[in-house]
Amino acid sequence: MKKLSILFVALFVGVLAAGAAFAGNLVVNGSTTVLPISQSAAEAFMAENKDVKISVSGGGSGNGIKALIDGTCDIANSSRFMKDAEAKLAIEKGVYPVPFAVAIDAIVPIVNPSNPVKNLTTQQLQEIYTGKITSWKQVGGEDKPIVVVGRDTSSGTYEVWEEKILKKEKVTPKAQVVASSGAMLQTVSRNKYAIGYDGLGYADDKSVKMLTVNGVKADAKTARSGKYPVSRYLFVFTKGWPTGDVLDFVNFMQSDEGQKIVVKQGFVPLR
Amino acid sequence: MKEAMKGDILPRRIISGFALTGMAIMIFILFFLVKESLPILRETSLLQILGGKEWYPTYAPPSFGMLPLITGSVAVTLLSALLAIPLSLGLAIFLSEACPRLLREFFKPTLEILGFLPSVVLGFIGMMVLAPWLQERFDLMTGLNLFNASVLMGIMIVPIVASIAEDSLSSVPDDLRDASYAMGATRWETTTRVVFPAALPGILEACLLGVMRAVGETMVVLMAAGGSAVIPKSVFDAVRPLTSTIAAEMGETPVGSGHYHALFFAGLLLFLFTWAINLFAARIEARGRRWRE
Numbered sequence: 361m362k363k364l365s366i367l368f369v370a371l372f373v374g375v376l377a378a379g380a381a382f383a384g385n386l387v388v389n390g391s392t393t394v395l396p397i398s399q400s401a402a403e404a405f406m407a408e409n410k411d412v413k414i415s416v417s418g419g420g421s422g423n424g425i426k427a428l429i430d431g432t433c434d435i436a437n438s439s440r441f442m443k444d445a446e447a448k449l450a451i452e453k454g455v456y457p458v459p460f461a462v463a464i465d466a467i468v469p470i471v472n473p474s475n476p477v478k479n480l481t482t483q484q485l486q487e488i489y490t491g492k493i494t495s496w497k498q499v500g501g502e503d504k505p506i507v508v509v510g511r512d513t514s515s516g517t518y519e520v521w522e523e524k525i526l527k528k529e530k531v532t533p534k535a536q537v538v539a540s541s542g543a544m545l546q547t548v549s550r551n552k553y554a555i556g557y558d559g560l561g562y563a564d565d566k567s568v569k570m571l572t573v574n575g576v577k578a579d580a581k582t583a584r585s586g587k588y589p590v591s592r593y594l595f596v597f598t599k600g601w602p603t604g605d606v607l608d609f610v611n612f613m614q615s616d617e618g619q620k621i622v623v624k625q626g627f628v629p630l631r
Numbered sequence: 632m633k634e635a636m637k638g639d640i641l642p643r644r645i646i647s648g649f650a651l652t653g654m655a656i657m658i659f660i661l662f663f664l665v666k667e668s669l670p671i672l673r674e675t676s677l678l679q680i681l682g683g684k685e686w687y688p689t690y691a692p693p694s695f696g697m698l699p700l701i702t703g704s705v706a707v708t709l710l711s712a713l714l715a716i717p718l719s720l721g722l723a724i725f726l727s728e729a730c731p732r733l734l735r736e737f738f739k740p741t742l743e744i745l746g747f748l749p750s751v752v753l754g755f756i757g758m759m760v761l762a763p764w765l766q767e768r769f770d771l772m773t774g775l776n777l778f779n780a781s782v783l784m785g786i787m788i789v790p791i792v793a794s795i796a797e798d799s800l801s802s803v804p805d806d807l808r809d810a811s812y813a814m815g816a817t818r819w820e821t822t823t824r825v826v827f828p829a830a831l832p833g834i835l836e837a838c839l840l841g842v843m844r845a846v847g848e849t850m851v852v853l854m855a856a857g858g859s860a861v862i863p864k865s866v867f868d869a870v871r872p873l874t875s876t877i878a879a880e881m882g883e884t885p886v887g888s889g890h891y892h893a894l895f896f897a898g899l900l901l902f903l904f905t906w907a908i909n910l911f912a913a914r915i916e917a918r919g920r921r922w923r924e
């Protein structure tokens with residue numbers, strides 16, 4: 361037993377030292393939204409393929425794509441599609457990025473459980489986030505101020521919110537900014553005037569209240585059919601068309617087994 | 632004689648080597664910071680960065696006004712210093728002048744250990760405990776605000792300031808105290824009129840070190856300051872200092888974009904800020920040395 365653990369430690373150190381260059385090792389970096397899917401998928405994949413070691417880290421979609429372009433990772437997780445500037449830089453550096461959809465993420469507006477408001481339209485959400493609506497009374501709630509909570513402007517979650525709700529309008533500078541999906545949940549669950557938004561995988565109906573948007577409840581069916589207005593695809597990017605272990609892992613994430621992991625992590629599966 | 636000198640040369644070279652490496656790293660960091668931040672001046676003017684009130688780095692066209700962020704940094708730093716420094720000095724004087732020795736031997740290490748408390752733990756306390764309490768108690772819009780962050784930051788700099796100020800108070804020679812007592816001065820008079828002035832340069836340095844810590848602190852403000860990029864009008868307004876802006880936004884910023892260079896510029900501002908404080912501290916120290924001689 362002791363010998364085994366020593367072997368394990370040695371193996372671990374070896375993996376760390378060898379990094380991306382070593383065959384049989386996959387390095388995955390990128391979006392923190394995709395991170396839980398990627399991590400469990402890697403664990404399951406490694407359990408089946410003992411000779412492959414996958415190390416997963418989350419530094420944000422932009423960092424992942426940068427790492428892919430720089431050659432420091434094999435797979436970049438991203439909660440948004442690649443930007444023009446990034447694609448251009450990739451081509452310049454001789455990297456042809458190939459996207460694969462792995463899951464669907466629906467973003468839900470959340471409020472404190474004590475808030476009586478149940479539904480908001482995309483129009484109302486836009487006006488709340490741009491600062492035109494400032495009291496819950498204006499949207500059918502109590503005569504209390506609205507505390508707008510948003511994500512940092514470079515998070516993937518924010519980008520989807522910007523695209524689907526703000527529609528390129530500027531978010532009010534008074535909006536509070538939190539740096540993670542977890543922090544968003546904590547902030548809204550502890551402030552009775554707050555409104556925020558989080559991925560379906562992070563939001564729950566216990567600590568916060570999920571609102572319906574335009575009368576549509578966010579769930580797997582409505583997100584996949586496009587009825588629910590605030591949803592997006594989650595991607596992994598590879599360097600050129602993947603081969604070998606990278607291809608196997610991407611296929612695994614899209615397989616039935618991989619999609620089960622997607623569901624388990626609170627996201628919406630592709631089929 | 633020569634043998635002895637040989638024995639001196641090796642350690643001297645090793646030590647100079649280490650010192651030079653340290654300096655080279657510092658210069659390299661500075662160079663990197665300047666190199667990555669200057670391209671932003673091609674996109675917008677220095678005046679617009681320092682005086683602009685709108686921080687919308689990801690919009691088209693972007694605006695890189697850092698005034699709210701700079702104000703946020705300054706406000707948190709000043710308020711936390713205001714809260715923490717009187718408390719720290721009181722603690723330092725108590726430890727050095729009034730505390731029984733046994734208690735002091737227990738108290739000072741405890742204080743120093745408190746200084747190692749990870750800031751993320753404090754930030755978490757701010758989010759989970761202090762913020763809801765503040766909101767209930769004062770009926771605020773939000774408990775995550777300037778005051779919350781400053782209190783936590785204060786807790787963080789008290790151990791630093793108190794510990795260094797205590798060192799400087801207890802390094803005042805006992806001769807001075809004895810002389811003061813011999814003149815018939817009370818303990819209070821001795822402490823406030825003799826020991827404290829004699830230790831003043833060291834105490835000021837302690838305060839400045841605390842302030843420097845507060846300027847650069849990131850986690851606490853990221854978690855507890857709220858993060859609104861507006862110039863605060865009251866201590867209960869949410870603020871966003873430079874540090875938390877960098878921490879929150881750098882992760883997903885495309886490398887080489889205007890936003891990326893702007894964040895490096897924010898880092899350069901922080902660097903210049905702490906550097907200025909450092910120079911000031913060095914001047915005070917030099918003056919203090921002149922005093923003592």
